[in-house]
Every structure is written in structure tokens, then in C-alpha cells.
Amino acid sequence: MMDRSRRNRVLGKTGLLLLAFLLCLLGSGLQPSLAAEKAITLKAVSAFPQNNRMNDGLWIFQKKVKEKSKGGLEIAWGGGPEAIPTFQLVEAIRNGVVDLAWTAHTFNVSQLPVVEGAKLSKLTPWDERKKGIHDFYQNAYQKKLNAYYLGRGTPGLTYNLYTTVPVKSIGDFKGMTIRVTPAYKAFVEALGAAPVTTDPGEVFGALQRKMVQGYGWPSLGISDFGWDEVTKFVIEPAFYQVDVMTLVHIQAWNKLPKEMQEALNSSIQEMELEASEHFAKLISQDREKIKKKGVQEVRLSGQEAERYLQTAYEASWREVLKKDQSSGAQLRDLLSQ
Structure with a gap:
């Protein structure tokens, strides 16, 4: 049998060889299988x-x-x-x-x-x-x-317009000042309202001071900014998709x-x-939430609703075609199929 000291020397050499092998692997950029x-x-x-x-x-x-x-x-x-x-x-x-x-x-x-x-x-x-x-x-x-x-x-996920004043027809938007983003600026202009651009953090104050009478936003999330406290109406139907x-x-x-x-x-x-x-x-839950805070849902009906949506889509398609006539027309045809 191998004596203890000789066995320890063999094991020691084996350990050193194994360590050297692993170091070579790492040094060469190769990784052990787990890595x-x-x-x-x-x-x-x-x-x-x-x-x-x-x-x-x-x-x-x-x-x-x-x-x-x-x-x-x-x-x-x-x-x-x-x-x-x-x-x-x-x-x-x-x-x-x-x-x-x-x-x-x-x-x-x-x-x-x-x-x-x-x-x-x-x-x-x-x-x-x-x-x-x-x-x-x-x-x-x-x-x-x-x-x-x-x-x-x-x-x-759609958009809605929200206002501080009642709306019964498209004509009621005329003369309003409405906070916008580029997504629905053309629509607001086509309604006869004056669009203004502000950061979301400025909307609450603008509504409170009556600098604007409305704004556009996705169909959920106005309470995240506290806007439900200064908003009176949400206008239906919704339009576009985020x-x-x-x-x-x-x-x-x-x-x-x-x-x-x-x-x-x-x-x-x-x-x-x-x-x-x-x-x-989420849209359904959010709507119930803001209703409880006093925001009223106004539903344009019949021909008014049709005119409202027609105005929304025609105004934006005009902008698309103005920027890229050829590709815009192709996209409109595809979306109309």
C-alpha cells in the first residue's frame, strides 16, 4: 500500500494540475459548462x-x-x-x-x-x-x-376627451381650449377647439385655473395625476388605439x-x-372609479357620435397623407380592408 506521505504528494500534484487546467480555461476565454x-x-x-x-x-x-x-x-x-x-x-x-x-x-x-x-x-x-x-x-x-x-x-387601449364643461354635440367643442399631444392635435383642431401643449405635470393647474377646458388622454389613468378631482365629464365614444x-x-x-x-x-x-x-x-374598472369621484360619462349618440368619430379619423388621415402620401395611402388601404 502507498504510504500516507506519498499519497498526499500525489493528491497535491493532482489538485495543482486541476487548478492549472481551470485557470487555463478561464484565461483562454472559455467558460466551464455552467457559465x-x-x-x-x-x-x-x-x-x-x-x-x-x-x-x-x-x-x-x-x-x-x-x-x-x-x-x-x-x-x-x-x-x-x-x-x-x-x-x-x-x-x-x-x-x-x-x-x-x-x-x-x-x-x-x-x-x-x-x-x-x-x-x-x-x-x-x-x-x-x-x-x-x-x-x-x-x-x-x-x-x-x-x-x-x-x-x-x-x-x-383607446383615447377619450375629458372636459370641465358639458358637451352635448360636436358644436360645443368650438372655442374650447384643450390640452393635446401630437396624437390627437389634428382631431381637436377639426372640432374647432384651440389646442395647447403642456407637460402632464401642468395639466392639473391649467384645469384648476380654467386655462384649459379639457384634455385628451388614454381611456384610463387620469386619477394617477389627480385629474379626476378637476374633471367633470368624460366624452364617449372613445377613439383611436394607443x-x-x-x-x-x-x-x-x-x-x-x-x-x-x-x-x-x-x-x-x-x-x-x-x-x-x-x-x-382596466378601462372598465377605471371608469367606475372616476365615476365615484364625480366624473360624468357623456355619450354622444346616433349621428353626433358618427360625426365625432368621422372627424377624428379623417383629420388624422389628412396629417398622415400630408407627411407621406404614398406609404400613407397604402397603410390606409390595408387598415380599411
Whole structure:
């Protein structure tokens, strides 16, 4: 039998050889098998603050990607507007500064004018895929912004106008001053109202001091800013769809194994279905909440409602066609099928 001292010397040499082997592996850039199996990570930057409801679809998507890829692909939060300002995110995705942008078509209009028409869709995301509209956006984003278009983030989430004065007909908007964003500025002008632009943080004071008599906003969330305390009416019908969507930089996309690309595509489609139900439920709950705070629902009926919606869509299509006649007409035809 080997004596104890000789055995210790052999074991000691074996340990040193093993240690040297591991150091060589690390020094050469190779990783032990556990490290080699580390998940691929895509850093996502959002146009919205982390706790904003516009990110609800992102959290659903993030969970589904991890599940479908069996942990092989992860979407990591890379920050909101504090990381990259909202309107600069389009440049960041075009230049490959971020892997994934959770943004909105509206924020990309400076680079791709035709997508101003995206909010005018009355279709579900799955119908858009069937009718070739998803492919239209895919081609446009890859060609102009070096980005792969995955899909929509807020399906079914609409806009409303909210006022401090009663509205019984379209004519009642004439002469009002209404706070707007670019998404519905043309509509407000077509109603005969005067549009003004302010930061969301200034809206409460503007309403309280009667500097404005109304504003547009998605069909939920006014209580997040306390606006329900100074709002008297919410006008129905709702119009447009909030056009949150997501893009992956084309190089980041092309580097992914095919099964990971499939995981992203299938996850976004499942998320769109869930998000559609999610936002429908939130809108209903939010409406009941603001009604309890004293906000009255005004429903334009019959011909007035038809004229209201016709004004909303025609005014915005004019803007789209003014900016890109050819592509705008193509998108309008696709959305009208």
C-alpha cells in the first residue's frame, strides 16, 4: 500500500494540475459548462417610467419569453425615460444603443412619418397580421430604423376627451381650449377647439385655473395625476388605439438562435391576446372609479357620435397623407380592408 506521505504528494500534484487546467480555461476565454449555459439577455429600454401602465404588456411579455425559452433568453429592464429620453429612443434603437425598445409608433414619426397612422387602426393585432399590416410595419422598420418589429403592447387601449364643461354635440367643442399631444392635435383642431401643449405635470393647474377646458388622454389613468378631482365629464365614444409597440435592433435579432427568435414571436402574440383582455378590464374598472369621484360619462349618440368619430379619423388621415402620401395611402388601404 502507498504510504500516507506519498499519497498526499500525489493528491497535491493532482489538485495543482486541476487548478492549472481551470485557470487555463478561464484565461483562454472559455467558460466551464455552467457559465456556457448562461441565458442570453436582451436589455429593454422603455419610453415610459417603470410603474406606468403602458409597460403592463412588457411585464407579461418578459415572463412569457423566459418561460418559452426555458430560461435561455431573458428580457432585462434597462430603464425608462431617465435612461434614454422618450423621443430619443428611436435614435437609440436605430443605432443599436439598446437591444429592445418598448416605445410607441407615435414617438417614431420624426424618422418614419407613415407610422402616425398606426393609432388609427380599429383592428386587433391578430387581424393586422392576417391582413398584412404587421408585415407593412416590419418592412418599414427594418428599412428605415434597422429594427425588427415584434408587435403591439397596448391592444384595445383607446383615447377619450375629458372636459370641465358639458358637451352635448360636436358644436360645443368650438372655442374650447384643450390640452393635446401630437396624437390627437389634428382631431381637436377639426372640432374647432384651440389646442395647447403642456407637460402632464401642468395639466392639473391649467384645469384648476380654467386655462384649459379639457384634455385628451388614454381611456384610463387620469386619477394617477389627480385629474379626476378637476374633471367633470368624460366624452364617449372613445377613439383611436394607443400605439405602444416593441422593436429589437436588427443585429441583436440576427444574432439570436432561431429557437430564441421563435420564442420572442410566439411570446409577443400570446401577450397581445392577454393584454387585450387586460386593458379592457382596466378601462372598465377605471371608469367606475372616476365615476365615484364625480366624473360624468357623456355619450354622444346616433349621428353626433358618427360625426365625432368621422372627424377624428379623417383629420388624422389628412396629417398622415400630408407627411407621406404614398406609404400613407397604402397603410390606409390595408387598415380599411
